[in-house]
Amino acid sequence: MMEIKPLTKEEIQVIRAETAGTAGRIHLNNAGASLPPDVVVRTMVDFLREEALLGGYEIEAKYRAQLDHTHELIAQLIHANRDEIALVENASAAWDLAFNGLSFQTGDEVIVSEMEYVSNVLGLLNAQKLYGIVIKVIPNDAAGVFPVHELEAAISDKTRLIAITHIPSTAGNVLPAAVIGEIARKHNILYLLDACQSVGHVPVDVQAIGCDLMAVTGRKYLRGPRGSGFLYVRKQIQDKLKLLFFDGRTVTNVTQRDFVVRTDARRFEWYEKNPAVVLGLQKAVEYLLNIGIERVWQRIQHLADLFRQRLQEIDGIVVHDQGDVLCGIVTFSVQGIAATAIRSKLAAKNINVHIGLANSTLFYMNRKGLNGIVRASVHYYNTEEEIEVVCRELRTLLL
Ligand SMILES: Cc1ncc(COP(=O)(O)O)c(C=O)c1O
Missing domain, CATH: 3.40.640.10 (Type I PLP-dependent aspartate aminotransferase-like (Major domain))
Incomplete structure (x- = not known):
């Protein structure tokens, strides 16, 4: 097996410095549209x-x-x-x-x-x-x-x-x-x-x-x-x-x-x-x-694992993702608060997440009885600190 060199903190800092959008927001809607590197723009x-x-x-x-x-x-x-x-x-x-x-x-x-x-x-x-x-x-x-x-x-x-x-x-x-x-x-x-x-x-x-x-x-x-x-x-x-x-x-x-x-x-x-x-x-x-896709994938898995783990520690949050290989798309519901409300409350704190409606992944969502779940999708340029901030905000919403 080829050994993958993890992206270092310094590299992440450079990547973020080259991505204007990371400065003012926590962008967890990468499955919607991710933030482009400045060179693209x-x-x-x-x-x-x-x-x-x-x-x-x-x-x-x-x-x-x-x-x-x-x-x-x-x-x-x-x-x-x-x-x-x-x-x-x-x-x-x-x-x-x-x-x-x-x-x-x-x-x-x-x-x-x-x-x-x-x-x-x-x-x-x-x-x-x-x-x-x-x-x-x-x-x-x-x-x-x-x-x-x-x-x-x-x-x-x-x-x-x-x-x-x-x-x-x-x-x-x-x-x-x-x-x-x-x-x-x-x-x-x-x-x-x-x-x-x-x-x-x-x-x-x-x-x-x-x-x-x-x-x-x-x-x-x-x-x-x-x-x-x-x-x-x-x-x-x-x-x-x-x-x-x-x-x-x-x-x-x-x-x-x-x-x-x-x-x-x-x-x-x-x-x-x-x-x-x-x-x-x-x-x-x-x-x-x-950068190399293997390094990107490794970092996304690390961040998403951490994110799911932190979410599962919060009373009142149910993480929906299941399977043998999990990716950067993290889906969950918050007890007593509609996904749309979660999205707007987080948006007010400069955090971008998205909503998964029943018709977007019709067969699966209908079978599971899911509608209006929160989708927070991480990319390699997100950070551990951002995940902690988002979980803190979610905890506050549940108080
Ligand atoms: C799994 C999957 N397939 C297809 C599409 C459609 O992509 P596009 O909007 O680029 O047509 C999406 C969009 O969210 C998607 O998530």
């Missing part, structure tokens, strides 16, 4: 200024090589090839491109976890209405662990797709993406991974996981700008995925009678996008690569 602002002064197309041409480097860096982060990455606006767009690019017939089965995000659930229900697909939901077991054997038992000759959320929106567990990948490969079934919450949070290696398609957003644990994201499409299945829209860059050639589609995943992206956002995302990925 600076890069975008500088680019927008140049664009305004010199012209959008002219500046795009000047930065062409640098803009194109974004695919390369993302590929490096997730162990893919640059021609397997399409830049899109968010994870829902990426998931939709992947899912709706598949052809379904009546009776085709899609196996999902109970942790699917609402956008994915809507996509599934829509396909159920349109094509008559069958959705098979595999709930976690009593200990909050994804039962891999039940997934395997649910596979039939009608199973067309396994679609799994790696880290849920409103629960603290990590699903065993690579073990699921082994099963998908063994049975030769397509595998779509929603890694919206996991890239930038836990190590994500598409080779080790064995997914065919993966949807990611930029603004969450990656610390990129809002309105950024990407879709990973394994080379071998690119030609099998339907194109849902076209523009001039989807093709390498077009005549009055026919066209030739480009041979990389960029066929799935729109040409027109915000280049400032692309560069911002690139800087965020570069920033992460410089």
Whole structure:
């Protein structure tokens, strides 16, 4: 096993000094949108200024090589090839491109976890209405662990797709993406991974996981700008995925009678996008690569463990996270105080947390009877002191 060098106090101080937002608030809404490093913001602002002064197309041409480097860096982060990455606006767009690019017939089965995000659930229900697909939901077991054997038992000759959320929106567990990948490969079934919450949070290696398609957003644990994201499409299945829209860059050639589609995943992206956002995302990925995802993951686990431990010491707080591997998303309820009230009372103390509503992770929340829980998600730039402050505030609210 490779030894991971923990992030030191000094490194955390530098990282915080390079993140303007950490100065005035305790930001525990990283699963919503994390605070970007200053370099991400600076890069975008500088680019927008140049664009305004010199012209959008002219500046795009000047930065062409640098803009194109974004695919390369993302590929490096997730162990893919640059021609397997399409830049899109968010994870829902990426998931939709992947899912709706598949052809379904009546009776085709899609196996999902109970942790699917609402956008994915809507996509599934829509396909159920349109094509008559069958959705098979595999709930976690009593200990909050994804039962891999039940997934395997649910596979039939009608199973067309396994679609799994790696880290849920409103629960603290990590699903065993690579073990699921082994099963998908063994049975030769397509595998779509929603890694919206996991890239930038836990190590994500598409080779080790064995997914065919993966949807990611930029603004969450990656610390990129809002309105950024990407879709990973394994080379071998690119030609099998339907194109849902076209523009001039989807093709390498077009005549009055026919066209030739480009041979990389960029066929799935729109040409027109915000280049400032692309560069911002690139800087965020570069920033992460410089720190190292293993170190990030180690620090997040340390902070989240500490946070859960402290919360459990408070009478009147129930922590909901369960599972064999827990991540930076910490969910809990406070006896007698609605989650919305907790959010606003903490906000008044410059502490950002978020609310998990029943529909955001529909199957899981309904099964557990949860609605309106507090979601406080830590990132590596948070500190032990911040956690102590938040727990102190929560204790005061319960007095
Ligand atoms: C697990 C998960 N998947 C997908 C999404 C959708 O991401 P986006 O808002 O970037 O489309 C979210 C957003 O919170 C999420 O938590």
